Amino acid sequence: MKLLLQEIHDKAKNEVKDVFELKNLKDLRVKYLGKKGEITQILKNLNTVGSDERPEIGKIANIVRSDLESLIAQKEKELEDKILTERLESERIDVTIKNKRVKPANLHPLTIVTRELEDIFLGMGFEIASGPEIETVYNNFDALNTPLNHPSRDLEDTFYINNNIVLRTQTSSVQIRTMRDKKPPIKVISPGRVYRSDDVDATHSPVFHQLEGLVVDKDISMSDLKWTLETFIKKLYGQDIKIRFRPHYFPFTEPSAEIDISCFVCGGKGCRVCKGEGFIEILGAGLVHPNVLKNCGIDPEIYSGFAFGMGLDRIVMRRFNIDDLRLLYDNDIRFLSQF
Numbered sequence: 102m103k104l105l106l107q108e109i110h111d112k113a114k115n116e117v118k119d120v121f122e123l124k125n126l127k128d129l130r131v132k133y134l135g136k137k138g139e140i141t142q143i144l145k146n147l148n149t150v151g152s153d154e155r156p157e158i159g160k161i162a163n164i165v166r167s168d169l170e171s172l173i174a175q176k177e178k179e180l181e182d183k184i185l186t187e188r189l190e191s192e193r194i195d196v197t198i199k200n201k202r203v204k205p206a207n208l209h210p211l212t213i214v215t216r217e218l219e220d221i222f223l224g225m226g227f228e229i230a231s232g233p234e235i236e237t238v239y240n241n242f243d244a245l246n247t248p249l250n251h252p253s254r255d256l257e258d259t260f261y262i263n264n265n266i267v268l269r270t271q272t273s274s275v276q277i278r279t280m281r282d283k284k285p286p287i288k289v290i291s292p293g294r295v296y297r298s299d300d301v302d303a304t305h306s307p308v309f310h311q312l313e314g315l316v317v318d319k320d321i322s323m324s325d326l327k328w329t330l331e332t333f334i335k336k337l338y339g340q341d342i343k344i345r346f347r348p349h350y351f352p353f354t355e356p357s358a359e360i361d362i363s364c365f366v367c368g369g370k371g372c373r374v375c376k377g378e379g380f381i382e383i384l385g386a387g388l389v390h391p392n393v394l395k396n397c398g399i400d401p402e403i404y405s406g407f408a409f410g411m412g413l414d415r416i417v418m419r420r421f422n423i424d425d426l427r428l429l430y431d432n433d434i435r436f437l438s439q440f
Protein backbone atom coordinates (compact mmCIF):
# COMPACT_ATOMS: atom_id res chain seq x y z
CA MET A 102 0.00 0.00 0.00
CA LYS A 103 2.76 2.36 0.91
CA LEU A 104 4.41 1.48 -2.36
CA LEU A 105 1.20 2.09 -4.27
CA LEU A 106 0.83 5.48 -2.61
CA GLN A 107 4.41 6.27 -3.48
CA GLU A 108 3.76 5.31 -7.13
CA ILE A 109 0.61 7.36 -7.32
CA HIS A 110 2.39 10.30 -5.74
CA ASP A 111 5.29 10.16 -8.25
CA LYS A 112 2.98 9.66 -11.22
CA ALA A 113 0.75 12.53 -10.12
CA LYS A 114 3.70 14.88 -9.53
CA ASN A 115 5.02 14.17 -13.04
CA GLU A 116 1.65 14.61 -14.64
CA VAL A 117 1.08 17.91 -12.86
CA LYS A 118 4.50 19.07 -13.95
CA ASP A 119 3.73 18.32 -17.60
CA VAL A 120 0.37 20.06 -17.71
CA PHE A 121 0.08 23.19 -19.88
CA GLU A 122 -3.64 23.74 -19.92
CA LEU A 123 -5.90 24.70 -17.04
CA LYS A 124 -8.44 22.24 -18.33
CA ASN A 125 -6.05 19.31 -18.11
CA LEU A 126 -5.08 20.36 -14.62
CA LYS A 127 -8.69 20.20 -13.61
CA ASP A 128 -8.89 16.67 -15.01
CA LEU A 129 -5.85 15.69 -12.94
CA ARG A 130 -7.42 17.06 -9.81
CA VAL A 131 -10.49 14.93 -10.44
CA LYS A 132 -8.33 11.94 -11.30
CA TYR A 133 -6.45 11.99 -7.98
CA LEU A 134 -8.36 14.10 -5.52
CA GLY A 135 -11.94 13.94 -6.81
CA LYS A 136 -14.67 11.92 -5.15
CA LYS A 137 -13.59 8.87 -7.08
CA GLY A 138 -9.96 9.99 -7.29
CA GLU A 139 -7.12 7.55 -6.68
CA ILE A 140 -6.03 9.07 -3.36
CA THR A 141 -9.57 9.49 -2.16
CA GLN A 142 -10.24 5.86 -2.93
CA ILE A 143 -7.29 4.81 -0.81
CA LEU A 144 -8.43 6.97 2.08
CA LYS A 145 -11.93 5.57 1.76
CA ASN A 146 -10.69 2.02 1.74
CA LEU A 147 -8.44 2.36 4.75
CA ASN A 148 -10.61 -0.13 6.59
CA THR A 149 -9.30 -2.86 4.27
CA VAL A 150 -5.82 -2.24 5.61
CA GLY A 151 -4.61 -4.02 8.67
CA SER A 152 -5.22 -1.94 11.79
CA ASP A 153 -1.52 -1.71 12.67
CA GLU A 154 -0.66 -0.25 9.28
CA ARG A 155 -3.74 1.87 9.03
CA PRO A 156 -2.57 4.99 10.94
CA GLU A 157 0.66 5.20 8.97
CA ILE A 158 -0.98 4.61 5.58
CA GLY A 159 -3.64 7.12 6.52
CA LYS A 160 -1.00 9.66 7.47
CA ILE A 161 0.98 9.13 4.27
CA ALA A 162 -2.16 9.28 2.14
CA ASN A 163 -3.09 12.59 3.78
CA ILE A 164 0.39 13.98 3.21
CA VAL A 165 0.27 12.89 -0.43
CA ARG A 166 -3.15 14.44 -0.79
CA SER A 167 -2.17 17.80 0.66
CA ASP A 168 1.07 17.78 -1.31
CA LEU A 169 -0.85 17.16 -4.52
CA GLU A 170 -3.40 19.79 -3.56
CA SER A 171 -0.72 22.41 -3.08
CA LEU A 172 1.16 21.30 -6.23
CA ILE A 173 -2.01 21.63 -8.28
CA ALA A 174 -2.86 24.98 -6.71
CA GLN A 175 0.62 26.23 -7.45
CA LYS A 176 0.44 24.97 -11.03
CA GLU A 177 -2.95 26.55 -11.40
CA LYS A 178 -1.57 29.91 -10.37
CA GLU A 179 1.37 29.50 -12.73
CA LEU A 180 -0.92 28.72 -15.66
CA GLU A 181 -3.26 31.59 -14.82
CA ASP A 182 -0.33 33.97 -14.61
CA LYS A 183 0.93 32.71 -17.94
CA ILE A 184 -2.45 33.23 -19.59
CA LEU A 185 -2.72 36.72 -18.15
CA THR A 186 0.76 37.65 -19.29
CA GLU A 187 0.05 36.33 -22.75
CA ARG A 188 -3.17 38.25 -22.94
CA LEU A 189 -1.58 41.46 -21.73
CA GLU A 190 1.15 40.95 -24.29
CA SER A 191 -1.25 40.35 -27.17
CA GLU A 192 -3.49 43.24 -26.23
CA ARG A 193 -0.76 45.72 -25.70
CA ILE A 194 -1.22 48.90 -27.64
CA ASP A 195 1.89 50.43 -29.01
CA VAL A 196 1.09 54.09 -28.81
CA THR A 197 4.24 54.97 -30.69
CA ILE A 198 3.23 53.00 -33.80
CA LYS A 199 2.40 55.15 -36.84
CA ASN A 200 -1.32 55.59 -37.18
CA LYS A 201 -3.12 54.82 -40.41
CA ARG A 202 -4.54 58.16 -41.46
CA VAL A 203 -8.31 58.24 -41.22
CA LYS A 204 -9.43 60.75 -43.79
CA PRO A 205 -12.18 62.95 -42.43
CA ALA A 206 -15.41 63.09 -44.43
CA ASN A 207 -16.04 66.11 -46.58
CA LEU A 208 -19.06 67.96 -47.86
CA HIS A 209 -20.65 67.26 -51.23
CA PRO A 210 -19.73 70.00 -53.74
CA LEU A 211 -23.40 70.96 -54.03
CA THR A 212 -23.55 71.44 -50.27
CA ILE A 213 -20.36 73.50 -50.31
CA VAL A 214 -21.74 75.89 -52.94
CA THR A 215 -25.23 76.03 -51.43
CA ARG A 216 -23.75 77.04 -48.09
CA GLU A 217 -21.59 79.63 -49.78
CA LEU A 218 -24.60 81.20 -51.49
CA GLU A 219 -26.62 81.03 -48.28
CA ASP A 220 -23.82 82.88 -46.50
CA ILE A 221 -23.87 85.64 -49.09
CA PHE A 222 -27.64 86.09 -48.86
CA LEU A 223 -27.75 85.80 -45.07
CA GLY A 224 -25.18 88.60 -45.07
CA MET A 225 -27.63 90.67 -47.09
CA GLY A 226 -30.44 90.12 -44.57
CA PHE A 227 -32.27 87.21 -46.21
CA GLU A 228 -33.76 84.33 -44.24
CA ILE A 229 -33.80 80.73 -45.43
CA ALA A 230 -37.17 79.18 -46.25
CA SER A 231 -37.95 75.68 -47.37
CA GLY A 232 -40.80 73.68 -48.83
CA PRO A 233 -41.57 70.09 -49.76
CA GLU A 234 -40.29 68.40 -52.91
CA ILE A 235 -43.67 66.72 -53.36
CA GLU A 236 -45.87 69.71 -54.07
CA THR A 237 -49.41 70.52 -55.09
CA VAL A 238 -50.08 71.45 -58.71
CA TYR A 239 -51.66 74.56 -57.25
CA ASN A 240 -48.47 75.74 -55.50
CA ASN A 241 -46.20 74.66 -58.32
CA PHE A 242 -48.24 76.12 -61.20
CA ASP A 243 -51.67 77.67 -60.55
CA ALA A 244 -50.79 80.05 -57.73
CA LEU A 245 -47.75 81.05 -59.75
CA ASN A 246 -50.05 82.36 -62.47
CA THR A 247 -49.05 79.63 -64.90
CA PRO A 248 -51.66 79.30 -67.67
CA LEU A 249 -53.28 75.90 -68.11
CA ASN A 250 -51.71 75.53 -71.54
CA HIS A 251 -48.18 76.40 -70.40
CA PRO A 252 -45.71 73.83 -71.77
CA SER A 253 -44.06 73.31 -68.37
CA ARG A 254 -47.26 71.62 -67.16
CA ASP A 255 -46.92 68.97 -69.83
CA LEU A 256 -46.83 65.36 -68.68
CA GLU A 257 -43.65 65.03 -70.73
CA ASP A 258 -41.92 67.68 -68.65
CA THR A 259 -43.30 67.20 -65.15
CA PHE A 260 -43.51 64.16 -62.90
CA TYR A 261 -47.14 63.88 -61.80
CA ILE A 262 -47.97 61.80 -58.74
CA ASN A 263 -51.65 62.33 -59.56
CA ASN A 264 -53.74 65.14 -61.06
CA ASN A 265 -53.10 67.41 -58.10
CA ILE A 266 -49.63 66.46 -56.90
CA VAL A 267 -46.27 66.79 -58.66
CA LEU A 268 -42.60 66.56 -57.86
CA ARG A 269 -41.93 70.29 -57.78
CA THR A 270 -40.41 71.55 -61.00
CA GLN A 271 -39.09 74.74 -59.45
CA THR A 272 -38.37 76.22 -56.05
CA SER A 273 -40.81 79.03 -56.94
CA SER A 274 -43.49 77.03 -55.13
CA VAL A 275 -41.78 78.11 -51.90
CA GLN A 276 -42.63 81.73 -52.83
CA ILE A 277 -46.31 80.80 -52.57
CA ARG A 278 -45.90 78.98 -49.26
CA THR A 279 -43.88 81.84 -47.80
CA MET A 280 -46.29 84.57 -48.86
CA ARG A 281 -49.27 82.61 -47.55
CA ASP A 282 -47.59 82.05 -44.18
CA LYS A 283 -45.95 85.42 -43.62
CA LYS A 284 -46.98 88.98 -44.12
CA PRO A 285 -44.56 91.47 -45.73
CA PRO A 286 -41.84 92.50 -45.32
CA ILE A 287 -40.57 89.20 -46.71
CA LYS A 288 -36.95 88.55 -47.62
CA VAL A 289 -36.16 84.88 -48.12
CA ILE A 290 -34.09 82.53 -50.18
CA SER A 291 -34.98 78.91 -50.69
CA PRO A 292 -32.44 76.41 -51.94
CA GLY A 293 -33.69 72.95 -52.81
CA ARG A 294 -34.07 69.96 -55.06
CA VAL A 295 -36.38 70.06 -58.08
CA TYR A 296 -37.48 67.53 -60.69
CA ARG A 297 -38.13 67.63 -64.40
CA SER A 298 -38.61 64.79 -66.82
CA ASP A 299 -35.30 65.02 -68.66
CA ASP A 300 -33.07 62.36 -70.14
CA VAL A 301 -29.77 62.05 -68.32
CA ASP A 302 -26.68 63.36 -70.09
CA ALA A 303 -23.62 65.43 -69.24
CA THR A 304 -25.68 68.59 -68.77
CA HIS A 305 -29.15 67.27 -67.93
CA SER A 306 -30.59 65.38 -65.01
CA PRO A 307 -34.21 64.77 -63.94
CA VAL A 308 -33.11 65.84 -60.47
CA PHE A 309 -31.32 69.11 -60.00
CA HIS A 310 -31.12 72.05 -57.61
CA GLN A 311 -32.28 75.63 -57.59
CA LEU A 312 -32.04 78.57 -55.28
CA GLU A 313 -35.02 80.88 -55.19
CA GLY A 314 -35.15 84.40 -53.81
CA LEU A 315 -38.16 86.49 -52.87
CA VAL A 316 -38.50 90.00 -51.51
CA VAL A 317 -41.91 91.58 -50.84
CA ASP A 318 -42.40 94.96 -49.24
CA LYS A 319 -43.71 98.42 -49.99
CA ASP A 320 -42.06 100.18 -52.95
CA ILE A 321 -39.98 97.28 -54.19
CA SER A 322 -38.89 97.97 -57.75
CA MET A 323 -36.69 96.66 -60.54
CA SER A 324 -33.77 98.71 -59.18
CA ASP A 325 -33.90 96.74 -55.89
CA LEU A 326 -33.78 93.54 -57.88
CA LYS A 327 -30.88 94.79 -59.96
CA TRP A 328 -28.85 95.96 -56.97
CA THR A 329 -29.45 92.71 -55.07
CA LEU A 330 -28.44 90.48 -57.96
CA GLU A 331 -25.42 92.58 -58.89
CA THR A 332 -24.21 92.56 -55.32
CA PHE A 333 -24.70 88.81 -55.08
CA ILE A 334 -23.04 88.02 -58.42
CA LYS A 335 -20.03 90.21 -57.64
CA LYS A 336 -19.61 88.55 -54.25
CA LEU A 337 -19.69 85.19 -55.95
CA TYR A 338 -17.65 85.86 -59.08
CA GLY A 339 -15.62 88.94 -58.26
CA GLN A 340 -15.94 92.67 -58.94
CA ASP A 341 -14.84 92.49 -62.57
CA ILE A 342 -17.68 90.31 -63.75
CA LYS A 343 -20.02 91.95 -66.29
CA ILE A 344 -23.75 91.45 -65.83
CA ARG A 345 -26.44 91.62 -68.50
CA PHE A 346 -30.21 91.76 -68.02
CA ARG A 347 -32.21 90.40 -70.95
CA PRO A 348 -36.00 90.69 -71.26
CA HIS A 349 -37.70 87.33 -70.81
CA TYR A 350 -41.04 85.77 -69.92
CA PHE A 351 -42.07 83.96 -66.76
CA PRO A 352 -45.74 83.57 -65.83
CA PHE A 353 -45.12 84.65 -62.23
CA THR A 354 -43.09 87.81 -62.82
CA GLU A 355 -43.77 90.94 -64.81
CA PRO A 356 -41.52 92.36 -66.14
CA SER A 357 -39.21 89.36 -66.29
CA ALA A 358 -35.55 89.08 -67.17
CA GLU A 359 -32.84 86.55 -67.65
CA ILE A 360 -29.50 87.53 -66.21
CA ASP A 361 -26.23 86.65 -67.90
CA ILE A 362 -22.69 87.05 -66.62
CA SER A 363 -19.59 87.55 -68.72
CA CYS A 364 -17.89 84.25 -69.46
CA PHE A 365 -15.28 83.58 -66.78
CA VAL A 366 -13.23 81.53 -69.21
CA CYS A 367 -12.81 84.04 -72.06
CA GLY A 368 -13.89 87.16 -70.17
CA GLY A 369 -16.51 87.97 -72.82
CA LYS A 370 -14.63 87.42 -76.06
CA GLY A 371 -16.47 84.23 -76.90
CA CYS A 372 -15.22 80.66 -76.46
CA ARG A 373 -16.34 77.05 -76.33
CA VAL A 374 -17.70 77.34 -72.79
CA CYS A 375 -19.99 80.29 -73.58
CA LYS A 376 -20.63 78.92 -77.08
CA GLY A 377 -19.15 82.05 -78.66
CA GLU A 378 -21.62 84.30 -76.81
CA GLY A 379 -19.22 85.90 -74.35
CA PHE A 380 -22.02 85.61 -71.76
CA ILE A 381 -23.54 82.77 -69.76
CA GLU A 382 -27.11 82.74 -68.43
CA ILE A 383 -27.26 82.21 -64.69
CA LEU A 384 -30.65 83.30 -63.45
CA GLY A 385 -34.26 84.15 -64.10
CA ALA A 386 -35.90 87.00 -62.26
CA GLY A 387 -38.55 89.69 -62.28
CA LEU A 388 -41.09 91.65 -60.30
CA VAL A 389 -43.67 89.40 -58.67
CA HIS A 390 -46.82 89.35 -60.82
CA PRO A 391 -49.78 91.07 -59.07
CA ASN A 392 -51.85 87.91 -59.60
CA VAL A 393 -49.34 85.90 -57.58
CA LEU A 394 -49.49 88.42 -54.72
CA LYS A 395 -53.30 88.29 -54.84
CA ASN A 396 -53.29 84.47 -54.84
CA CYS A 397 -51.39 84.65 -51.55
CA GLY A 398 -53.62 87.26 -49.96
CA ILE A 399 -51.21 90.18 -50.39
CA ASP A 400 -52.63 93.41 -51.79
CA PRO A 401 -50.68 94.36 -54.95
CA GLU A 402 -51.86 97.96 -54.56
CA ILE A 403 -49.84 98.22 -51.33
CA TYR A 404 -47.03 95.74 -51.78
CA SER A 405 -44.71 94.78 -54.58
CA GLY A 406 -41.86 92.36 -54.77
CA PHE A 407 -39.14 90.75 -56.81
CA ALA A 408 -38.16 87.13 -57.24
CA PHE A 409 -35.27 85.30 -58.77
CA GLY A 410 -34.26 81.72 -59.31
CA MET A 411 -31.02 80.07 -60.32
CA GLY A 412 -29.77 76.59 -61.06
CA LEU A 413 -27.24 75.48 -58.48
CA ASP A 414 -25.76 72.53 -60.35
CA ARG A 415 -24.32 74.68 -63.11
CA ILE A 416 -22.80 77.05 -60.57
CA VAL A 417 -21.19 74.05 -58.86
CA MET A 418 -19.88 72.70 -62.16
CA ARG A 419 -18.35 76.03 -63.10
CA ARG A 420 -16.92 76.57 -59.65
CA PHE A 421 -15.07 73.24 -59.56
CA ASN A 422 -14.53 72.78 -63.30
CA ILE A 423 -16.74 69.70 -63.42
CA ASP A 424 -17.61 68.82 -66.99
CA ASP A 425 -20.26 66.17 -66.37
CA LEU A 426 -23.37 66.81 -64.28
CA ARG A 427 -23.80 63.08 -63.60
CA LEU A 428 -20.73 63.13 -61.37
CA LEU A 429 -22.75 65.11 -58.81
CA TYR A 430 -25.26 62.27 -58.52
CA ASP A 431 -23.21 59.10 -59.02
CA ASN A 432 -21.93 59.06 -55.43
CA ASP A 433 -18.52 57.87 -56.51
CA ILE A 434 -16.30 58.36 -53.50
CA ARG A 435 -13.22 58.86 -55.70
CA PHE A 436 -14.89 61.93 -57.15
CA LEU A 437 -16.56 63.19 -54.00
CA SER A 438 -13.47 62.98 -51.83
CA GLN A 439 -11.72 65.61 -53.95
CA PHE A 440 -13.61 68.54 -52.46
Ligand code: PHE
Pocket residue numbers: 270271272273313314351354385386387408409410411
Ligand atom coordinates in the same frame (compact mmCIF):
# COMPACT_ATOMS: atom_id res chain seq x y z
N1 PHE B 1 -38.68 79.33 -61.58
C1 PHE B 1 -37.94 79.80 -62.73
C2 PHE B 1 -37.31 78.60 -63.44
O1 PHE B 1 -37.31 77.53 -62.91
C3 PHE B 1 -36.86 80.78 -62.32
C4 PHE B 1 -37.42 82.06 -61.76
C5 PHE B 1 -37.60 82.20 -60.40
C6 PHE B 1 -37.73 83.11 -62.60
C7 PHE B 1 -38.12 83.38 -59.90
C8 PHE B 1 -38.21 84.29 -62.10
C9 PHE B 1 -38.40 84.41 -60.74
O2 PHE B 1 -36.82 78.75 -64.54
